[in-house]
Amino acid sequence: MAGIGVGLIGTGYMGKCHALAWNNVATIFGDVERPRLVHLAERDAGLAQARAREFGFARATSDWRELLSDPDVDVVSITTPNQFHAEMAIAALQAGKHVWCEKPMATSLADAERMEATARRSGRVAIMGYNYIQNPVMRHIRTLLDEGAIGTVNQVRVEMDEDFMADPQAPFSPRSEKASGYGALDDFAVHTLSLLWNLFGHAEAVMTDLGKPYADRPLEAGGRRAVENHDQANVLLRLAGGISAVLMVNRAAFGRKGRIALQIFGSKGAILYDQERMNEFQIYRATDRAGEQGFATVLAGPQHSPYGSFVPAPGHSLGFNDLKVIECRELLAAIAGKPYRAVDFSEGLRIERSVHAMAQSFAERRWVDVAAG
Amino acid sequence: MAGIGVGLIGTGYMGKCHALAWNNVATIFGDVERPRLVHLAERDAGLAQARAREFGFARATSDWRELLSDPDVDVVSITTPNQFHAEMAIAALQAGKHVWCEKPMATSLADAERMEATARRSGRVAIMGYNYIQNPVMRHIRTLLDEGAIGTVNQVRVEMDEDFMADPQAPFSPRSEKASGYGALDDFAVHTLSLLWNLFGHAEAVMTDLGKPYADRPLEAGGRRAVENHDQANVLLRLAGGISAVLMVNRAAFGRKGRIALQIFGSKGAILYDQERMNEFQIYRATDRAGEQGFATVLAGPQHSPYGSFVPAPGHSLGFNDLKVIECRELLAAIAGKPYRAVDFSEGLRIERSVHAMAQSFAERRWVDVAAG
Amino acid sequence: MAGIGVGLIGTGYMGKCHALAWNNVATIFGDVERPRLVHLAERDAGLAQARAREFGFARATSDWRELLSDPDVDVVSITTPNQFHAEMAIAALQAGKHVWCEKPMATSLADAERMEATARRSGRVAIMGYNYIQNPVMRHIRTLLDEGAIGTVNQVRVEMDEDFMADPQAPFSPRSEKASGYGALDDFAVHTLSLLWNLFGHAEAVMTDLGKPYADRPLEAGGRRAVENHDQANVLLRLAGGISAVLMVNRAAFGRKGRIALQIFGSKGAILYDQERMNEFQIYRATDRAGEQGFATVLAGPQHSPYGSFVPAPGHSLGFNDLKVIECRELLAAIAGKPYRAVDFSEGLRIERSVHAMAQSFAERRWVDVAAG
Amino acid sequence: MAGIGVGLIGTGYMGKCHALAWNNVATIFGDVERPRLVHLAERDAGLAQARAREFGFARATSDWRELLSDPDVDVVSITTPNQFHAEMAIAALQAGKHVWCEKPMATSLADAERMEATARRSGRVAIMGYNYIQNPVMRHIRTLLDEGAIGTVNQVRVEMDEDFMADPQAPFSPRSEKASGYGALDDFAVHTLSLLWNLFGHAEAVMTDLGKPYADRPLEAGGRRAVENHDQANVLLRLAGGISAVLMVNRAAFGRKGRIALQIFGSKGAILYDQERMNEFQIYRATDRAGEQGFATVLAGPQHSPYGSFVPAPGHSLGFNDLKVIECRELLAAIAGKPYRAVDFSEGLRIERSVHAMAQSFAERRWVDVAAG
Structure with a gap:
């Protein structure tokens, strides 16, 4: 065939x-x-x-x-x-x-x-390229949450930070124009929202503060131009089921290169993840013996499907490009009419709406509900 | 004498x-x-x-x-x-x-x-026991900021988390009564505010979300009682000079034992700190050579005054109780009329006001300015 | 073409x-x-x-x-x-x-x-598949050493550990037969020797101790069979130029999944690496300012050639399979008569000789020189 | 009284x-x-x-x-x-x-x-000041080993490294004179032997390589003087029960400040420890559920006696000086005729003998048995 x-x-x-x-x-x-x-x-x-x-x-x-x-x-x-x-x-x-x-x-x-x-x-079939949810580690975290491995989740923090806008002497670029969007909300918040959606569903209400680390930037031709959007965003959120969450994104965070850090706290434990070390996650189980409780650093391996399709031995690392292969596999499943996990245009639209609600919240200095669409 | x-x-x-x-x-x-x-x-x-x-x-x-x-x-x-x-x-x-x-x-x-x-x-002389600011590492971070080692600070995140309220089956205790205060705000936010004050000055405006992971808790005598305050708080802040910040505190965060995590981003670098590893901090310098830039983990040592009064060799660790000895030394300096660094009753009152403003913000679902007093 | x-x-x-x-x-x-x-x-x-x-x-x-x-x-x-x-x-x-x-x-x-x-x-052209030397991080470490970034190297420690032989109840397998080789020396020492060769040249003399954690293992059919080779090896080495080194390999090391840890100490600093976190390395520069000296964790990025051919942004991670693509690129260079970096059959033979010298050293309880071939 | x-x-x-x-x-x-x-x-x-x-x-x-x-x-x-x-x-x-x-x-x-x-x-009562064995974390590790928490131990690696002799330009000091002893063996090996003894008993046989990173050092008055002892030592050991071990010590290891790293592998798991983070240890349990196995980082707390006598809350850190207080408590127990845990002169002598055997092994290029005394 x-x-x-x-x-x-x-x-x-x-x-x-x-x-x-x-x-x-x-x-x-x-x-x-x-x-x-x-x-x-x-x-x-x-x-x-x-x-x-x-x-x-x-x-x-x-x-x-x-x-x-x-x-x-x-x-x-x-x-x-x-x-x-x-x-x-x-x-x-x-x-x-x-x-x-x-x-x-x-x-x-x-x-x-x-x-x-x-x-x-x-x-x-129409899907978006939100590949971070395809990480075998992230998929395993979802399974753990579904199983109740850390009980009922009651608090989430997510951070996404890089530093490509951190240098105040870098020349003004289109990224700082209003026409290119809100800034960190468009670049990063959408990614973190895809992760939150995959684990917990969509945001229901948001309260936003935006930050502009540099009021203006030098022009190549001399002089300076005012920055028109925001490199930083801090957002209080309410997720489905009333989980309280904080979302922080910053594209001017010196030292951060590809950080997407998740902290998930539940009634029986906690899970941590950082995309800069995308081949591991940490889990704390309140049921472990007292005196030996601690965050276990689990290295990705064949138990975390579909890691084993890439490498049969644990601890040998997948890379960023591998996530796209998994996404492609989900797309083919969708086309074949099989169950799949990916952000289709319907979920993608909801993520876009969340971002616009965040911007509105900042403009109006108030909590904004995200339309269910 | x-x-x-x-x-x-x-x-x-x-x-x-x-x-x-x-x-x-x-x-x-x-x-x-x-x-x-x-x-x-x-x-x-x-x-x-x-x-x-x-x-x-x-x-x-x-x-x-x-x-x-x-x-x-x-x-x-x-x-x-x-x-x-x-x-x-x-x-x-x-x-x-x-x-x-x-x-x-x-x-x-x-x-x-x-x-x-x-x-x-x-x-x-009247001072408060906010001993975390006395950590030689924290004092050194202040010196670094004063020197401009990471340029102008433009974003701060601070977290304080422990898990003594994390178990939903733990019996209702006075800590969950309204009479004992707001909950995490009183227990933890004050500490983080002392650290922020020491480095950046007081909070000027706050926007708060509080979280109650468990609606009620079991009574020893049987039955359940409603929890009256909040184990979690997430706060957007504006610090002096317009620095945008986020403060997150949670006394029901499984796995966290004494975490006070600071992330400080500036125009030339970044500094990280975690109280669970109180004998180290991390610094990222944008001026390091490309290809070798990264967060350096610096172990506490004699360069970080007054570490050397406790141990002459670096990397040998001070403990929690040692911080109180340093605080005592500052108190004696104050009594002797010498320069000192500690939270006196005047600064302490301002911290209390910030906490009350946070609670008010949650109640009124709006940004609240902190009275300068 | x-x-x-x-x-x-x-x-x-x-x-x-x-x-x-x-x-x-x-x-x-x-x-x-x-x-x-x-x-x-x-x-x-x-x-x-x-x-x-x-x-x-x-x-x-x-x-x-x-x-x-x-x-x-x-x-x-x-x-x-x-x-x-x-x-x-x-x-x-x-x-x-x-x-x-x-x-x-x-x-x-x-x-x-x-x-x-x-x-x-x-x-x-005849080359061996020693792909760990192709990691952009490892190639960058080599460049750093060549530049003298940490001065003259005087001490090296290398460890390679996994746990696929760690379970004493796992049935006897061909891996434990004498016919399959020395055990950890064949499985792991060769890899670590390829890394050492790439950075420092070949081993000149070795002194070995082998370890057999389990004397026998259960047979599927019942009964037990004596283990005929060694899952562990500890080796004192002298590298070219008299650098003293220690090589430790263990395929029965519970918790280790793909660890290849290098510690390199020089007269101006030190470099650390761990294959389980193959997208980072650590460098300590004695020339950094006192008080801020520490191991910097550097995330792989475009400065570390050829990372940028895979992903343009730093901190986004390559995977194990990507190393083979780089090795393939080196092979094509070799075939085209261009400079290349890979273990050809000549260097590969020297690695094999080193392993045999290690086994001989254990058998004769003495230092053995590795024949230059 | x-x-x-x-x-x-x-x-x-x-x-x-x-x-x-x-x-x-x-x-x-x-x-x-x-x-x-x-x-x-x-x-x-x-x-x-x-x-x-x-x-x-x-x-x-x-x-x-x-x-x-x-x-x-x-x-x-x-x-x-x-x-x-x-x-x-x-x-x-x-x-x-x-x-x-x-x-x-x-x-x-x-x-x-x-x-x-x-x-x-x-x-x-006559005891030696080997205080590292008094760390509550180290005492807990001993309890875990005694309980068989990681099964039968079959491999141990211990490293002790600092960098006070790392600078080749530092003037010649008495520490480099033969009269002051063997060098790293006296300064560091004794500490690591106290830890090994506490956990596993004394070394039975040793095979040593010594390293001299700098052949001579500058004299304050001008000129240079040959270094007479060794800043580095690498030792293969056999411990009681035939456990194979490696001991590595280096007082010229740039970047290391107070590192004493232990890796202990057993038939059911593994334990890691590093003195630079003396308030934590790591444990891997092969019995944890597949897919969530990993090294758990356990923060010191009241479960690790006698931590709770210093601080009632976990994760709040003891310091180096606190270990001496625990040692003092053991000394008082010994004087009172009660059970105690400390290195008395008899065990201390055995440690000294081990060190001399190590030096002899290097001189004679052969394995040396340690006299039981």
Whole structure:
């Protein structure tokens, strides 16, 4: 049986990451047909040709609409800049393709809503690239919570921090423009919300403080320009079931490179996780013998499905790109009509709404309920 | 020259801790006269006698007012339950004694205000037992911030967590009664505020969410009783200079035993600290060579004054009780009219006000400014 | 230009790992032609077909000699059980193929010597799969040592520990038979020697103690059988230049899953590494300011070549399988006649000799010099 | 009842540490009579007076023999430089005093043997200051091993490293003279042997390699002088019951400040400890549920006797000086004829013999059995 036909739009880093996933998913899992890498689109025709050769795609085009009209293409990876997501995803769905779109959905809530509506009507699979939930460690944490391993959860803290905006002398960039979005809320809060959703469901109410570490930044041409959005956000949340939570994101946090730290406290124990050490988690069991209770650092291994499909020995580490292979496997399951775990456009829209509610809360200095949509 | 005459009221754990401090301060520092342990008060006369012998005090009494009238007593340690602080501290100050009072100041804001007013008028030294600021590591962090080692601070997160209220099956205790205070705010937020004050000054505005992990708890006699205060608090803060901060405290956080975690981000680096590993801190310098930048874990040593007065070699660890000896040394400096670093009644009152503002914020679901007093 | 033609013999875990590397090397690096996956050999014909489909190979065979006679095959990956390495590698070299052979070289020193001699005469590239040296972190450590970042190295400790033999109730397996080799020396010491070689050169003299934690193990059929080799080895070494070192390996070390811990001390600092956290290393610089000296934990990032070819952001983690892609890139460089870094058959033979010298040292209870070969 | 009468000879750092212990032991434990600080000896009469006032001793002398003839003195702390230990300890025992002597016993094996013989004949208590075994965490580890919590131990690694000799530009000091001893063996190996003894019994056979990181060092006056002993030692050991072990000590290990790292592997789990984080240990239990097995980091607390005598709450840290208070409590138990745990002169002599055997092993390049004595 022939494998699914893949189209890829965009060949920047996330495009490469999708290409690796499509190339590896059959080798890793062995239980899906090897996808056929059919068509690749990149704005520049020469680059498109080069990337197709590197990534192993059969055809290349500089016109993404041509890719969408290719009948051999069953599913389309969209990895272009955010402002193109809506147009491309909607066109792909309307052309009858399944869609795998990088996050965030779109640059406006209205666009995200149109994407979600189109996907709903299309009957096609449409999922977002929230790959952190695919980490075997994160999936195992979800299983532990479902089992009640730490009892009823009553408090959650989540932090996501990097430092690419930390240097006050770095020149003003589009990332600091209002047009690019709220700042840390768009870049990071969406990721943390995907993790919270996966474990606890969506946020129900939010209370936000935003922080702007640097009022302005130097222009390359001389002079300075005022920063128009916020590199930091601190949010009080109420999750489903009344769990109280705090969400903190900061893209100007010196020293943090890829931190996504979770602290989950329950009535029988606690679980900790940090994405900078994505191959481990910590668990504290109140039922362990007094005198030997402590956070156990558990290294990822075959018990944490599907780690074993990558490496048979525990403690040998998966990498960031491997998570995308797992996401790809979930996408194929969805297309095959099987149970899957991924952020589809409906859940993705809810995440977008949460982010907008956070921004509104800051503007109005009050708690804001997140519309259930 | 004879050393200062010491009276100690209360001989529970904090009383013992004060006794150790008074016993050790001269041996450790060598630059103060050895205090004379004059008089000890404990409610039960027999216990008072026994403790005086154990702790090395010359006289014992079951009547604390008798101790206050002892002319040999120059300074009084007050380590009794919180509800007695106001009466004893005010009486001691009025008797012309210096006062070293355990935190929190009092069980009502009005009492704290009377204590502060009395201290101000008395001309005596009156300090609170906020010993975490005395950790040589914490003092060094302050020096680093003052020097600008991590540039201008723009974001702070502080957490204080323990798990003595984490077990939902633990019987209802007075700690869960409204009369004992707000809960985690009184127990823990005051400590974290003392640390923030020491490094950045007082909180200016607060926005609070409180959490109650367990609605009720079992009674020893059978049945259940509703919990009346909150084991968890999450607070958005604005510190002096507009620094945005988050304060999180939880006395029901399984696995945490004595955690006070600080994350401080600045324009040139970052500093981390965790009280559970009180003999180290971490610093990230953006000026280190690219490729070798990372958080350096610095072990406490003689460079971190006054560590060297306790142990001459680095990496050999001070303990919790040692911090009280340093606090005692600061108290003696204050009495001698020298510069000192400790939370006096004036700063202590401001901390109490911050806590009350936090509670008000939760009740009114809005940002509350902290009165400067 | 057509990419190199690849043959793969063996499709167990390491076969899969090679397949992933051949599939990904062009996508990741973009500067090599995409290899053509030509021929795959697996003992069972049906399995060979299935794996070829999964892994993306064009042809499949149950006869590895058929693969060697395929003129489209330029390079052969040998990932079969150890006892087949010698025969296959020699035949492949004699057929004019380049060879990429998993470690260890062979089950006897004589075989390893024949392999090395054949490779030398063949003019083909023949490298071993010692992939840990390819970790960008490890490569960066090498650069740091070369630069003198920690001065002259004077002491090294290396540990490699896992726990797959730790359970005394696990049934007797071929791993405990004398025929399978010395035990921990073959399984682990070779890996640590590849790391030491990469950083410091080969061992010159060794003094060994071996440990047998369990004298016998249960047989599946009942009864017990004596363990014939050693799960533990502790070795004193002298490295080139007289550096004193200790090598400790243990495949019965409960709790260790993939630990390869290096401690390197020099005249200006120290470097630490642990494979269980393969995306970080620690460096201590004696030149940092007093009071802020400590081991800095550096997260892997684009400064550590070739990390950036996998992920553009630091702190996002590579995985075990990614190291094989880097090794593949080095192999292609070697074939192209460019500088490369990998363990070729000549260095591999020296590693084998070191292991045999270690075993001899234990048997004769004395220091043994390692023949330079 | 009057407390025991204490004499203290030597008031450097260890003298201060003993003074603190004598001052605190009754306050901390409450179950021993408060010792009377009777007599203090220090070479300089003025300094003796000053220290007596600081430390709380009633009398001071510049002649230690005068202290020994004071009938009020029941027990003598000897904290002078090593070369005086033998003469003072023997004189004290002959004067009918109990003795608490800092380690190492003496600068020659013959002296140590005379000390041990004198102690044995005297009927007095004579113990050495090996305080690391008194850490509540270490005592708990011993209990765990006795209970079989990790099964039968089959492998041990112990490291002790500091960096006070790491700087090659530091001037030549007496520590590098042959007269001061073997170097790291005397400074550090004795400590690690005390820990091993406490947990497993004495070493039975040793095989040693010594390392000299710097052949010579600069003289203050100009020129250089050859280093006469070894800053590094690596030792293969066989402990009682055939446990294989490795002991590594290095006083020139940059970055290490007070590291004493233990790794203990058994048939049911493993235990880790590091003195730089003396308030925690790690335990791995093979019986934990698969998927959640990992090293649990246990923070010291009241379950680890006698931590609770210092602080009632877990996770609040003891310090180095606190260990001496526990040792003092053991000494008082010994004097009272009760069970105690400390290194007496008999065990201390065995430790000295082990060290000499290590040196002999290096000189003769062979395994050496340690005489049982």
